[in-house]
Amino acid sequence: MDVIIDYLDDAVFNKVYPSTWGSSSGLRQFISLYIVTTIFGLLAYYVTAGINYMFFFDIRILENRLILKDQIKLEIKMASFSLPIMAFLSAICFWLEVRGFTQLHSHIASGSAGFFSIILTSIAFLAFTDACIYWIHRCLHHPFFYTRLHKDHHKWKVTTPWASHAFHPLDGFLQSLPYHLYIFIFPMNKFQYLILFGLVNIWTVSIHDGLYKVPDVLKPVINGSAHHTDHHKYFRVNYGQYFTLWDRIGGTFKNPDGFQEGKQG
Ligand SMILES: [Zn+2]
Numbered sequence: 001m002d003v004i005i006d007y008l009d010d011a012v013f014n015k016v017y018p019s020t021w022g023s024s025s026g027l028r029q030f031i032s033l034y035i036v037t038t039i040f041g042l043l044a045y046y047v048t049a050g051i052n053y054m055f056f057f058d059i060r061i062l063e064n065r066l067i068l069k070d071q072i073k074l075e076i077k078m079a080s081f082s083l084p085i086m087a088f089l090s091a092i093c094f095w096l097e098v099r100g101f102t103q104l105h106s107h108i109a110s111g112s113a114g115f116f117s118i119i120l121t122s123i124a125f126l127a128f129t130d131a132c133i134y135w136i137h138r139c140l141h142h143p144f145f146y147t148r149l150h151k152d153h154h155k156w157k158v159t160t161p162w163a164s165h166a167f168h169p170l171d172g173f174l175q176s177l178p179y180h181l182y183i184f185i186f187p188m189n190k191f192q193y194l195i196l197f198g199l200v201n202i203w204t205v206s207i208h209d210g211l212y213k214v215p216d217v218l219k220p221v222i223n224g225s226a227h228h229t230d231h232h233k234y235f236r237v238n239y240g241q242y243f244t245l246w247d248r249i250g251g252t253f254k255n256p257d258g259f260q261e262g263k264q265g
């Protein structure tokens, strides 16, 4: 985020903040990060969910008897309320990153070493965050946390892409915490991190779109929309994010109805 803040300081913020308020001020950096995270978070949600809704979402889902009246409006309302609060909590993590507390770096080795380093660290990032999100999600189904936090997201028995970020703000932040945590523990290139952060948000939208098309060879491995649809339907199965691994280890894997009934894919 330091790259983005440096760019926006030159382009916008230096003209807006008082000239006596230097760009190295911690408070100024936090305010800038909060503004950027809120605007970018909302825009990314509207654009990604909007594109998915128009081009990928199975529109027949809207005829499902479990769809609530005005559900899309309710999903957008909840996400639009929660995202600015999630952005505040995320901005604290980004601030720590800008202040140099993480292991982000700008180095890329040349040649094939650089290429393999990017591939391996991306796999490590996905493996780490997938495991953490699985266990956080399972804890969120404990009655104590479920009634206070996670119930809001399960209001949607059948989902649309607009449900992807329609969470209680603390629930949404807790499930994104592994993305922040990773860079405090492991080194990663800062541009690679920004790209991965964007991609995992697109994935979160995609598992709510009811599109079950996955190559047959990947069906046992990838936790896609068919799996997450069953999570919203049966509550205590398929807690995973990208892979089915932890559901299999944790005894919560369920072969999706969508695959068994041959609805799609
Ligand atoms: Zn859940």
Ligand SMILES: [Zn+2]
Binding pocket: 153, 159, 163, 164, 208, 228, 232
């Ligand atoms: Zn969901």
